[in-house]
Amino acid sequence: MAATIKTSLRYPRHAIFNNGTELLWATTFETEWVPYIDGAFLTVGFEHFVDWMQHTTEWDTKIAPWIEKSGGLESLTGDKTREGFDEHIIANMADMRWILQDGQQKATAYWNPVSSLTMSEITKAERINAAFQQVLDDPAAEEALQHPALQPLLAQAAS
Structure with missing residues (x-):
């Protein structure tokens, strides 16, 4: 990879x-x-x-x-x-x-919904999401997750 x-x-x-x-x-x-x-x-x-x-x-x-x-x-x-x-x-x-x-031929049509992201950014986002899911699943994190600074993350996780 x-x-x-x-x-x-x-x-x-x-x-x-x-x-x-x-x-x-x-x-x-x-x-x-x-x-x-x-x-x-x-x-x-x-x-x-x-x-x-x-x-x-x-x-x-x-x-x-x-x-x-x-x-x-x-x-x-x-x-x-x-x-x-x-x-x-x-x-x-x-x-x-x-x-x-x-021998190259151009595609008739092409669409890539993540074209603005690099593979490095995509794999980093996957790692961050996995780590965030671990935090969400940890009962010991409940108090920390109430902090207002984390509300945007929680809103994204809920969507």
């Missing part, structure tokens, strides 16, 4: 359809596309991308040639702590972004 939050990825969906001949990769993320895709490759790892892209028609015509041009699969995967790894990935991402965008 922490790696996903770091990439700003909110909602990924992968689906293979049309008898295995087409791939849908739909994502929602919180940044501009370039920092998102660069961060995803650095944080999640190129090896995960290879796992499913090797089954696409783009593999032979676009992706495998890009891998070779970029120094081979080992240079894009493996020990991410080795010196210069991040720089190597970023230096080679322009062509990969082009490959991904070449």
